[in-house]
Amino acid sequence: MNKVLSKAQPAINVVWLKRDLRLSDHQPLASAVESGLTLLFYVFEPCLVNDPHYDLRHWRFVWQSIQDLNRQLARFNTQVYLFYGDTQAGLESIQQQFNIKQLFSHEETGLLVTFKRDKQIKAWCQRQQVQWHETPTGAVVRAKKDRQGWDTQWRKVINGEFASPRLSEQDLLTNDQIAALPQASLPNTWLIPDPLMLTGGEQWAHKILNSFLAGRGKDYHFNIGKPLASRKSCSRLSPYLAWGNISLKQCYQAILQKRPELGWKKPIDGLASRLHWHCHFIQKFESEHQMQWQHVNKAYHHLHYPEQHCGLSIETRLSRWKNAQTGYPLVDACMLCLIKTGYINFRMRAMLVSFLCHHLLVDWRLGVTYLARLFLDFEPGIHYPQFQMQSGVTGTNTIRVYNPVKQSQEKDPDGEFIKQWLPQLSEIPKEIIHTPWVLSPMEQQLYQFVIGDTYPEPMVDIEETGKIARDLLWGFRQRLDTRQEGKRIVAKHVRKRRSTSSMSKQSNA
Numbered sequence: 328m329n330k331v332l333s334k335a336q337p338a339i340n341v342v343w344l345k346r347d348l349r350l351s352d353h354q355p356l357a358s359a360v361e362s363g364l365t366l367l368f369y370v371f372e373p374c375l376v377n378d379p380h381y382d383l384r385h386w387r388f389v390w391q392s393i394q395d396l397n398r399q400l401a402r403f404n405t406q407v408y409l410f411y412g413d414t415q416a417g418l419e420s421i422q423q424q425f426n427i428k429q430l431f432s433h434e435e436t437g438l439l440v441t442f443k444r445d446k447q448i449k450a451w452c453q454r455q456q457v458q459w460h461e462t463p464t465g466a467v468v469r470a471k472k473d474r475q476g477w478d479t480q481w482r483k484v485i486n487g488e489f490a491s492p493r494l495s496e497q498d499l500l501t502n503d504q505i506a507a508l509p510q511a512s513l514p515n516t517w518l519i520p521d522p523l524m525l526t527g528g529e530q531w532a533h534k535i536l537n538s539f540l541a542g543r544g545k546d547y548h549f550n551i552g553k554p555l556a557s558r559k560s561c562s563r564l565s566p567y568l569a570w571g572n573i574s575l576k577q578c579y580q581a582i583l584q585k586r587p588e589l590g591w592k593k594p595i596d597g598l599a600s601r602l603h604w605h606c607h608f609i610q611k612f613e614s615e616h617q618m619q620w621q622h623v624n625k626a627y628h629h630l631h632y633p634e635q636h637c638g639l640s641i642e643t644r645l646s647r648w649k650n651a652q653t654g655y656p657l658v659d660a661c662m663l664c665l666i667k668t669g670y671i672n673f674r675m676r677a678m679l680v681s682f683l684c685h686h687l688l689v690d691w692r693l694g695v696t697y698l699a700r701l702f703l704d705f706e707p708g709i710h711y712p713q714f715q716m717q718s719g720v721t722g723t724n725t726i727r728v729y730n731p732v733k734q735s736q737e738k739d740p741d742g743e744f745i746k747q748w749l750p751q752l753s754e755i756p757k758e759i760i761h762t763p764w765v766l767s768p769m770e771q772q773l774y775q776f777v778i779g780d781t782y783p784e785p786m787v788d789i790e791e792t793g794k795i796a797r798d799l800l801w802g803f804r805q806r807l808d809t810r811q812e813g814k815r816i817v818a819k820h821v822r823k824r825r826s827t828s829s830m831s832k833q834s835n836a
């Protein structure tokens with residue numbers, strides 16, 4: 328239906344907020360207010376709210392982020408207009424009372440569901456003669472076919488000037504005008520904070536970044552692999568970057584500016600290279616979005632994941648992994664920690680995927696949405712390429728079959744992290760906590776713990792399953808079709824020449 332214009336309807340610009348919930352360094356907002364009266368708009372879309380990748384924790388974080396924006400916007404007598412429903416329906420409800428002239432947003436490298444929605448909105452804008460201006464997110468280039476010139480572009484973007492919106496009351500719709508639009512009613516559970524999870528919002532993003540630079544990050548490079556110490560030493564910026572409470576450019580420039588004063592070469596360089604990986608992985612997904620449902624290396628379509636493995640069905644294997652019942656303390660502690668707090672460090676994420684896909688021989692596609700739901704920082708463009716890489720189906724990366732006992736002894740030697748999440752093991756001496764099944768019945772009594780009762784027996788023998796997985800995956804790696812596909816992947820996703828020293832090994836195909 329084409330809009331019927333009335334002279335009484337004021338012409339406005341709409342800034343459609345998605346994963347860019349901030350007011351600073353925001354090009355769409357800056358451009359909108361430059362060119363007319365502006366409304367900030369966020370849609371809670373049922374297609375995402377009900378999608379298996381998302382959970383209450385995400386919508387709570389988004390809600391907190393919007394509350395934070397509204398606190399900042401209050402002095403301009405405006406707020407974000409919230410709509411619960413399809414984006415098109417939201418735009419139509421605005422269109423009932425205003426004449427939308429232009430729509431401004433960031434480009435989104437998302438799931439298939441958001442790609443389809445964007446196509447729908449593009450068609451709607453054309454029908455309604457609304458100009459839609461999209462700004463790239465970070466250094467990700469839309470529909471790029473290879474990495475020619477990508478690093479130069481990355482450096483240009485990341486070192487560029489901030490887009491600072493010049494907000495003023497006369498350029499923004501008033502609270503009264505917004506109150507006249509249909510109002511969203513949100514589930515109460517979204518509004519209740521969870522003290523175990525990070526709080527969303529632009530102001531929190533900057534507080535977290537500043538606390539990292541004020542001392543927290545000094546031992547970043549030492550502690551990055553440890554499940555407990557990483558919680559303090561890592562930047563913890565991931566949910567803020569994923570939901571756009573802070574831009575990558577803001578993080579990157581802030582840490583490099585502080586580098587000479589702090590003298591922290593390793594922590595700052597380590598973090599800078601990870602900020603580069605952030606875009607590198609999203610670019611991969613942008614260029615190869617079928618990764619959401621198929622192996623990036625098509626030769627792995629022939630890889631067969633057995634129905635029965637070690638006498639256990641796929642359902643049992645998956646369910647025991649999801650419910651922290653594997654019998655391997657570090658694996659179960661990581662899963663419980665994720666369920667409760669929405670965060671675990673990189674190495675432990677990799678180990679969780681390796682346990683599922685290697686030791687339990689479960690197809691990554693059966694576990695990928697489950698972890699997305701648990702990660703407060705779920706970012707499709709990082710999650711999918713990382714998941715595939717860690718499950719060993721790219722044919723280009725080193726295959727890492729993690730031994731969870733060895734990881735436990737190395738990364739949590741005193742068992743502090745394990746004891747925090749599995750209190751039933753708290754009496755066991757640190758030397759044995761990684762392998763509680765070795766205790767005799769008498770020792771178990773002494774440590775108030777019964778294997779198979781208060782804590783499960785190991786569900787598989789990792790020496791055996793590790794060997795099966797290595798033989799299977801390395802065997803696949805030698806196949807001609809795997810190698811041919813590997814060459815295609817490298818040609819598409821790897822830059823020919825490495826140009827900065829901070830780009831480390833992981834940043835490959």
Ligand SMILES: Cc1cc2nc3c(=O)[nH]c(=O)nc-3n(C[C@H](O)[C@H](O)[C@H](O)COP(=O)(O)OP(=O)(O)OC[C@H]3O[C@@H](n4cnc5c(N)ncnc54)[C@H](O)[C@@H]3O)c2cc1C
Nearest residue numbers: 561562563564565601604605673676677704705706710713
């Ligand atoms: C299976 C798997 C799934 C993952 N899914 C996600 C996800 O959905 N969202 C997400 O943000 N990260 C994901 N990661 C990457 C990484 O684990 C997290 O970014 C990191 O643990 C977040 O903690 P931090 O902010 O303290 O990281 P820091 O080490 O402080 O790094 C700072 C930022 O750099 C980026 N970064 C760090 N490590 C990586 C990496 N290996 N690849 C790409 N970017 C990186 C992130 O934006 C991160 O916030 C995944 C890793 C694995 C193995």
